[in-house]
Amino acid sequence: MTDIAIVGMAQTPYRRRRDDANFAELIYGVTCEALDDAGLEIGDIDNFITVSNDFWDGRTISSMAVQDACGSSFDGGRNVSTVEGDGTFGLLYGMMRILSGAYQTTLVVVHCKGSEGNMRLITNGMFDYIYTRPLGIEATGAAALQARRYMDKYKLTEEDFAHVSIKNRGNALRNPNAQLAETLSLDQVMASKPIASPLKLHDISPISDGAAAVVLAHRNVANKLGRKPVWVKGIAHCSEAHFLGDRDLAEAPALRDAAFRAYQMAGIEDPFAEIDLVELYDAYSYMEPLWFEELGFCPKGKGAELIRLGATAFDGPLPVNPSGGVLSAHAVLVAGLARVIEASLQIRGEAGERQVEGPVELALAHGINGPCGQSHCVVILGE
Amino acid sequence: MEKVELIHLRQDVDLPYHWAAGRYGSMMLRALRDRKVILGNRCPQCNKVYVPPRVVCGPCFVQPSEVVELSPAGILAGYSVVNYPFIDPETGQKRPVPYTYAYIKLDGCDNYLSHLVDETDPSRLYPGVRVEAVFRPDGERVGRLQDILHFRVVD
Ligand SMILES: [Zn+2]
Numbered sequence: 065m066t067d068i069a070i071v072g073m074a075q076t077p078y079r080r081r082r083d084d085a086n087f088a089e090l091i092y093g094v095t096c097e098a099l100d101d102a103g104l105e106i107g108d109i110d111n112f113i114t115v116s117n118d119f120w121d122g123r124t125i126s127s128m129a130v131q132d133a134c135g136s137s138f139d140g141g142r143n144v145s146t147v148e149g150d151g152t153f154g155l156l157y158g159m160m161r162i163l164s165g166a167y168q169t170t171l172v173v174v175h176c177k178g179s180e181g182n183m184r185l186i187t188n189g190m191f192d193y194i195y196t197r198p199l200g201i202e203a204t205g206a207a208a209l210q211a212r213r214y215m216d217k218y219k220l221t222e223e224d225f226a227h228v229s230i231k232n233r234g235n236a237l238r239n240p241n242a243q244l245a246e247t248l249s250l251d252q253v254m255a256s257k258p259i260a261s262p263l264k265l266h267d268i269s270p271i272s273d274g275a276a277a278v279v280l281a282h283r284n285v286a287n288k289l290g291r292k293p294v295w296v297k298g299i300a301h302c303s304e305a306h307f308l309g310d311r312d313l314a315e316a317p318a319l320r321d322a323a324f325r326a327y328q329m330a331g332i333e334d335p336f337a338e339i340d341l342v343e344l345y346d347a348y349s350y351m352e353p354l355w356f357e358e359l360g361f362c363p364k365g366k367g368a369e370l371i372r373l374g375a376t377a378f379d380g381p382l383p384v385n386p387s388g389g390v391l392s393a394h395a396v397l398v399a400g401l402a403r404v405i406e407a408s409l410q411i412r413g414e415a416g417e418r419q420v421e422g423p424v425e426l427a428l429a430h431g432i433n434g435p436c437g438q439s440h441c442v443v444i445l446g447e
Numbered sequence: 448m449e450k451v452e453l454i455h456l457r458q459d460v461d462l463p464y465h466w467a468a469g470r471y472g473s474m475m476l477r478a479l480r481d482r483k484v485i486l487g488n489r490c491p492q493c494n495k496v497y498v499p500p501r502v503v504c505g506p507c508f509v510q511p512s513e514v515v516e517l518s519p520a521g522i523l524a525g526y527s528v529v530n531y532p533f534i535d536p537e538t539g540q541k542r543p544v545p546y547t548y549a550y551i552k553l554d555g556c557d558n559y560l561s562h563l564v565d566e567t568d569p570s571r572l573y574p575g576v577r578v579e580a581v582f583r584p585d586g587e588r589v590g591r592l593q594d595i596l597h598f599r600v601v602d
Contacts, residue, residue, distance in 0.1 A: 089469045181462065
């Protein structure tokens with residue numbers, strides 16, 4: 065499919081706390097930069113999608129509070145819709161609105177400040193209030209259950225996961241937007257503070273503040289702009305059960321489905337051979353091999369081995385998270401759109417110091433939302 | 448129909464937040480605290496003056512770069528006498544009822560500031576009546592909108 069292209073993009077640096085900018089200031093900044101990047105003006109945008117989460121923002125209808133900042137109230141106001149979920153879901157929705165035929169361009173903006181609320185309480189709040197919330201379980205506790213189940217089922221070790229943190233935090237050294245960039249040793253990861261077994265401090269993404277924006281355009285517009293369009297060649301979003309007990313956490317069938325559909329749309333038969341670069345949502349170290357396997361790049365349980373062998377290293381045959389990934393910066397919701405932006409920059413050849421060797425003609429970006437990756441969006445981007 | 452016991456569970460959820468006022472918000476709150484001054488900012492394109500100052504003029508999508516000091520006085524554009532209590536989330540203190548919400552157009556400003564007015568007698572409250580800000584005394588202002596204690600009707 066080459067109907068819709070990403071023609072402009074911007075993201076903030078990701079930092080632990082941004083007292084210098086409120087939501088509007090973050091969003092106005094990325095909106096202006098994304099428009100500049102596209103060579104468009106605010107008046108050229110006819111549809112807007114804002115992505116946010118009310119618990120994280122601490123206000124109801126949080127997505128409607130940034131209209132001035134994203135430009136949707138320009139000149140009397142334009143069409144605006146909102147998404148509560150990952151930024152990639154906003155991208156999908158924005159595409160669909162263009163494909164409806166009613167709009168030519170769409171600005172997708174997403175913001176989140178992990179610093180302002182309480183991560184444990186907010187993510188505890190995503191669970192069922194009768195049966196699950198009173199246990200105290202939240203994002204990291206649930207992820208620890210998933211990590212353990214994945215280890216037990218496929219005979220993996222904590223060391224296997226540690227290699228993900230070493231790779232991604234090391235990759236982040238080339239990314240000025242990353243929040244945690246460091247050279248880690250296996251010993252350092254293994255000896256880091258136990259948080260929720262088997263997860264230790266270095267297995268866990270940081271709490272971050274940030275925002276991102278993407279300008280989407282129909283090919284009629286995209287082909288007339290000066291910039292090389294990054295085409296959305298395939299995209300799919302799938303979700304599984306909400307109740308953790310109804311899922312086998314060692315498996316991610318929603319991701320398998322989403323990948324299958326996205327590959328079909330993009331005409332991909334052998335993802336490992338055809339895709340040049342992957343940016344996936346590694347909120348915890350174990351997630352990278354788990355998602356990588358469900359994306360069909362290797363058999364189940366074999367992802368960790370490929371990581372250890374360097375197949376997904378910065379200079380490997382299939383770089384995964386050359387940006388440093390979510391383990392290095394995790395503005396919730398923003399992180400999925402950041403994956404899309406990172407993959408798109410690589411396709412443009414504009415990733416700076418983190419540009420991988422060799423041409424990137426086809427890349428995969430991935431976003432998740434919900435406990436333990438309940439829903440997944442897979443985006444195939446290409447020249 | 449047979450009567451069965453139906454259960455509901457109560458959970459009190461306390462969700463604290465530490466919101467950044469940001470660049471313009473910090474400017475506004477510092478001026479209230481340190482100088483008893485209400486700030487606004489002017490859009491260079493449509494000339495509108497906004498309170499509180501903000502990063503963008505929505506209709507023009509440009510930054511209202513010129514920060515202006517506003518008059519502490521203006522006119523009442525609307526009000527409501529409220530008869531239910533409210534707990535201030537910043538102090539935990541309960542506000543005595545009744546109290547009056549006010550929608551105030553400060554002199555020289557083009558939008559409205561929402562605040563309180565220390566008057567609950569409707570005969571003294573009408574659109575266009577002059578009001579002015581009453582600041583908390585020195586040493587009691589901490590850098591929040593409530594550094595303006597309330598507005599009062601000026602006869
Ligand atoms: Zn203006």
